Amino acid sequence: MTSVTVSNKEITSKQLGIMLLALIGLGIAGGIAISNLMAEGHAAYNTNNLGLFWGFPIVIYDYFLLTSTGLAMVASMALIFGGEEYRPIIRRSLWLALAGLLGGVAVLMLELGHPLRALWAIPFSFAFSSPLYWKVMAVSFYVLSLLILQVRMMKPDWRMQDLRINAMVTLALALGVTAIAGVVYGSQSFRPFWASGDIPVAFIFESLLGGLAFIIFFTYLAYAFNAAAVPASVKRLFNDRLSTLLALAIFIHLLFVLARMSSGLYGNVEGLQVWQHIAASPLFFAEILIGLLLPLVLLMYPGTRIRPWAQILASLLVMNALLISRYEYIIGGQLVPLFKGSWAPELLSYAPSPTEWLLLLVAIFLSNAVNALGEVTLRLGREG
Amino acid sequence: MAKWGMVIDLDTCTGCQACTTACAMENNRLPGENWQDVLFYHEGTYPNVKLMWFPRPCMHCENPSCVSVCPTKATYKDPDGGFVLMDYNKCIGCKYCQVACPYGVRFYVDEKAVVQPDIRGVFPSEAGRQWDPPYKGPQDDPSRGIGIQPHGVVSKCTFCYHKVSKAPKGVADLDEDIPELKEYVPACVRVCAPKARFFGDLDQPNSNVNKMIADKRGVRLKDETGNKPQVYYLSGGATASVPSLRSMSDSDKA
Numbered sequence: 001m002t003s004v005t006v007s008n009k010e011i012t013s014k015q016l017g018i019m020l021l022a023l024i025g026l027g028i029a030g031g032i033a034i035s036n037l038m039a040e041g042h043a044a045y046n047t048n049n050l051g052l053f054w055g056f057p058i059v060i061y062d063y064f065l066l067t068s069t070g071l072a073m074v075a076s077m078a079l080i081f082g083g084e085e086y087r088p089i090i091r092r093s094l095w096l097a098l099a100g101l102l103g104g105v106a107v108l109m110l111e112l113g114h115p116l117r118a119l120w121a122i123p124f125s126f127a128f129s130s131p132l133y134w135k136v137m138a139v140s141f142y143v144l145s146l147l148i149l150q151v152r153m154m155k156p157d158w159r160m161q162d163l164r165i166n167a168m169v170t171l172a173l174a175l176g177v178t179a180i181a182g183v184v185y186g187s188q189s190f191r192p193f194w195a196s197g198d199i200p201v202a203f204i205f206e207s208l209l210g211g212l213a214f215i216i217f218f219t220y221l222a223y224a225f226n227a228a229a230v231p232a233s234v235k236r237l238f239n240d241r242l243s244t245l246l247a248l249a250i251f252i253h254l255l256f257v258l259a260r261m262s263s264g265l266y267g268n269v270e271g272l273q274v275w276q277h278i279a280a281s282p283l284f285f286a287e288i289l290i291g292l293l294l295p296l297v298l299l300m301y302p303g304t305r306i307r308p309w310a311q312i313l314a315s316l317l318v319m320n321a322l323l324i325s326r327y328e329y330i331i332g333g334q335l336v337p338l339f340k341g342s343w344a345p346e347l348l349s350y351a352p353s354p355t356e357w358l359l360l361l362v363a364i365f366l367s368n369a370v371n372a373l374g375e376v377t378l379r380l381g382r383e384g
Numbered sequence: 385m386a387k388w389g390m391v392i393d394l395d396t397c398t399g400c401q402a403c404t405t406a407c408a409m410e411n412n413r414l415p416g417e418n419w420q421d422v423l424f425y426h427e428g429t430y431p432n433v434k435l436m437w438f439p440r441p442c443m444h445c446e447n448p449s450c451v452s453v454c455p456t457k458a459t460y461k462d463p464d465g466g467f468v469l470m471d472y473n474k475c476i477g478c479k480y481c482q483v484a485c486p487y488g489v490r491f492y493v494d495e496k497a498v499v500q501p502d503i504r505g506v507f508p509s510e511a512g513r514q515w516d517p518p519y520k521g522p523q524d525d526p527s528r529g530i531g532i533q534p535h536g537v538v539s540k541c542t543f544c545y546h547k548v549s550k551a552p553k554g555v556a557d558l559d560e561d562i563p564e565l566k567e568y569v570p571a572c573v574r575v576c577a578p579k580a581r582f583f584g585d586l587d588q589p590n591s592n593v594n595k596m597i598a599d600k601r602g603v604r605l606k607d608e609t610g611n612k613p614q615v616y617y618l619s620g621g622a623t624a625s626v627p628s629l630r631s632m633s634d635s636d637k638a
Contacts, residue, residue, distance in 0.1 A: 041494050041535065042492070042494035042495050042536075043494065043495050043496045043497075045495065047492075047495055048495055048496070048498075049416075049417075049482075049491050049492060049493070049495065049498065050488075051488065053479040053482040053483050053492065054479060054483060112476055112477050112478055112536075113475065113476060113477015113478075113479075113492070113494065113535065113536025113537055113538075114475065114476045114477050114536045114537070115476070117456075117474075117476050118456070118476040118478070121455075121456040121458070121474055121476055122455045122456055122476070125455060125456040125457045125474070126457075127454060127455050127456060127457045129451075129452040129453075130452065130453050130454055130455045130480070131453065132453065132455035132478065132480055133455040136455065184480075188483065188484060189609065189610075190486045190606065190608075190609045334483070337488070338486050338487075338488060
């Protein structure tokens, strides 16, 4: 008991250090990004009217949103279907889901033309035909559900069976938000790169993969990557279940990506030629080989699967691969001119501006600061 | 209820861009924010190269995807006339309508200016609008996207709503050759020197636009999207034609 208390104190001081670093980073990145936006407005972004309407900020927002829903799926499924062995990760997953969502929404707010107006104009519009309306409404209820779950688990002696209904609602909302996010793109029938009935399903698996990678990485981060400090129950869970689940999720995500790529490269439907561009890019190779296949090998090989360094590395690589995947999907879908193709370049060009890169840092630092705050104040590690 | 539509005869259009200029002047558009554009391109390879052009306003679709995706109902289908309009007071600048428009006719001009120098710096606005040129159209109706837009909203062609909506009720065609009607004719139609553009009520079977669509087999651009444009193109194939491909073929790249 004494050693745990000492360990908690150490962890708290390390988390305070992480929070301080994240706040400093947030101040610098956010300060520069906001001053750029104040000076240049939306011109600080590299989007344009030629066809690149949704740029890197939307990629960042969707990445963090889907990671959040993935974390919520992991936590709520653990509550519903899992057992006590999942207990050490549930509260941390839920808090991380909130922290990640906050980072993503902050970036979205900096991208919208009228962010404050959006707060009332969307809910009161009753625009039932719009996937974005449903997305916003679902996200609102999703946040509420996450908060209720988190509050109910503040009691040290919370019981899993008492929270199952709440977890089912959270799971349904997390699945709903993710599927609707897929519909936003998948329903664009005249953008063959985006349009597909399997996109909402692919998004759900992608989210789940992100959730698993994030919870493994941030659990280790909570112990400052000191594997010796990680409780035995957490190690056992990671070695037995989560590593296998992560490998399985990587495999399923790979299948979706490779299936889309193969039909994209083989098919001659107008709009799919962007796959030739994507499949030839170093970024795509990095995503597939380093971001997905290497972690898959690390997690499938029994000798490395149980190594903390392998779990941390695999999670980190997957987190990066998912960002690349999201970038390629959202930007790639806009690279083929819809209508001006005969007289515009065959493919449009886009690269994030420095301000857009700063927004990625804003999301990372904000999420980390909020997460570290949760680690300190809510003692998320007490379950271990 | 009228359902206003436009017919563009590609056999007559000379690509002079008077329509583009008239639209920009009528609606105080920024350089590069061409609500009405004429898009130039070439087809074929030397020595069999053809210079082509294609006039393209907003299609004011019957079933517009931009309207169905808008999360705030800022873009809407006007029930009386069939216009697709913007309410600047409701737009949040999410640009989903731009993403969802198959025709590329919506603009979000808060980005870097397409044409340099940025004229907004020459005529800055103190009223939160994009710019304040020396001459501004007398019509200003933000709820219908008429007038210079504020920052952070999407803009688009209104079919010159401020003119057309004042036309006498029951008129089948708005023709600039009829003196009592010419004030109600959209700017791009009114100035068309070779008279390649026609504007009328698609709901009136005897309107000239309906007859032309029937007689010359009018087609709609990218009809496969299901948006059902209210702009029809007439093309005999002698000059400009409705482009069918969205990407260049290898032979066109040379």
